[in-house]
Amino acid sequence: MTHITTRDDVELYVKDWGAGRPVIMLHGWPLSSDTFDDLGLAIANAGMRAIAYDRRGFGRSAQPWGGYDYNTLSDDLAAVVEATGATDATLIGFSMGGGEVARSMSRHAGRGVRSAVLLGSVVPFMLQTDDNPNGVPQATFDDMARQMREDRAAFFGSFFDQFYGVGYITQPVSDEVVEWSRQVAMQASLKATLACAQAFASTDFRPDLKAFGVPTLIIHGTSDQTVPIDATGRAAAAAIPAASLVEYEGAPHGLLASHKRQVEQDVLRFLMA
Numbered sequence: 001m002t003h004i005t006t007r008d009d010v011e012l013y014v015k016d017w018g019a020g021r022p023v024i025m026l027h028g029w030p031l032s033s034d035t036f037d038d039l040g041l042a043i044a045n046a047g048m049r050a051i052a053y054d055r056r057g058f059g060r061s062a063q064p065w066g067g068y069d070y071n072t073l074s075d076d077l078a079a080v081v082e083a084t085g086a087t088d089a090t091l092i093g094f095s096m097g098g099g100e101v102a103r104s105m106s107r108h109a110g111r112g113v114r115s116a117v118l119l120g121s122v123v124p125f126m127l128q129t130d131d132n133p134n135g136v137p138q139a140t141f142d143d144m145a146r147q148m149r150e151d152r153a154a155f156f157g158s159f160f161d162q163f164y165g166v167g168y169i170t171q172p173v174s175d176e177v178v179e180w181s182r183q184v185a186m187q188a189s190l191k192a193t194l195a196c197a198q199a200f201a202s203t204d205f206r207p208d209l210k211a212f213g214v215p216t217l218i219i220h221g222t223s224d225q226t227v228p229i230d231a232t233g234r235a236a237a238a239a240i241p242a243a244s245l246v247e248y249e250g251a252p253h254g255l256l257a258s259h260k261r262q263v264e265q266d267v268l269r270f271l272m273a
Contacts, residue, residue, distance in 0.1 A: 004083035006056070006076050008067060013060035014053040014080060018044030022086035023271065025052040026077065028095025028120070029200060030156075030185040030193050032059030035094070035256050042264040048271065051089075053080055055097075057192020059184070068195035070203050074103040081112060090271060092117040094256060095227060096200045099123060103203075106211035116216045117267055120227055120253050123236045124205045134231040141201040145194055152190060156182045162225050165252025172251075172258035181254075209239045216243040217270040219263065221251025 003011045015033055023043050025036040033052035040050035054061040056076060057068060067073070077100050081089065091113055093101035098121025105113065128135035147155040160166075160181045164173045185193075218240075220233030227233075229247070237245035246266055251259050 004053075004080055006079040008064075008072070010056050010064050010067065010076070011062040012053050012056060012076060012080065014051065014084070015040065016084060017041070017050040018048060020048040021271075022049040022051055022084070022089040024077070024080065024084075024086055024089050024091050025050065026091070026093045026097030026100045027052065027055065027058075028097055029196050030058065030188050031181060032184050032187070034059070034184065036092075038260045039092075039256065039264055039267060042268060043271070046268055046272070049086070051080070051084055051086055055192075055196070057196065058188040063189040063192060065191060068192055068199055070099050070103040070199055071107060073100050073199075074107050076100075077104050078108050087112040088114050090115045090117065092119065092267070093121055093123075094119040095253065096122055096196060099200055099203060099205060102205040102208040102212075105213075106208040110211060110213060113214055115214050115270070116212065117270065118216065118218045118220075118233070118236060119263065120220055120224055120233070120255055121218070121236065122200045122205075122227055122232060124209055124232065124239060125203075125235070126201050126227065126231060127204075128231075132231060134228065134235070136201070136228065136231070141197065144197060148190070148194060148197075152193065153182075153186060156185050160185075160254075163252065164254040164258055165221075165223060165225075173254065177257050206239065209236065212240045212242065214242060215270075215273075216240050217267070218243055218245045219248065219255070219266060220245070221248045221253060221255050221259075223250050224253045226253035
């Protein structure tokens, strides 16, 4: 199986590696399921089943006009679960993908989910408001959208340096990883890229957190400038009763690449506990 069809007839590209207890991985914005290849290989080699798919509008999945709200995206996840028969699964959400995990736990009552992992996740709320002072100002998201509309390729030219923590002195990943990420990002539709950015920026997942009734591992970099840890990882850990937080000192947002061996070790330890 390389594709499944959602309830609104959108084709999603799915990778299904290995056999055993299923682990479903949801990628971040604006990338694809390929960002989970290293972790997926480690999970499959450890005797489990690694499932990852391209979100609608991204990678090799179809690019419909609509459906980029988190209710629909969590329904897409439910369609993947049903089509693959992945019961008793662990859900792993990176960045934007953490929102699908959270909304699935509430909208679909966490059916068939035994545990969850949030990696550099946008949960519980990215936007700065009076009751979320550590969030990101609306003006920042507005400027991102403006730049993408004007010249998306140029925007990604600088975005991924911050994503991976690349600077004058720091180089956590190779130049090739950064360039590859830019290429993958440009495969997505502009509509999906803008709509999903609006969704992860403005969706408040705080009401969803009470639905987390399963063990939850949260991993977040302390130097994440894309999804700041105070508004997300630390806040999620404080609100999810069965959560444990592992902070990677000095790690950027793109820790699936910058800290991939550490992520593999921590996730596998959690899965096998």
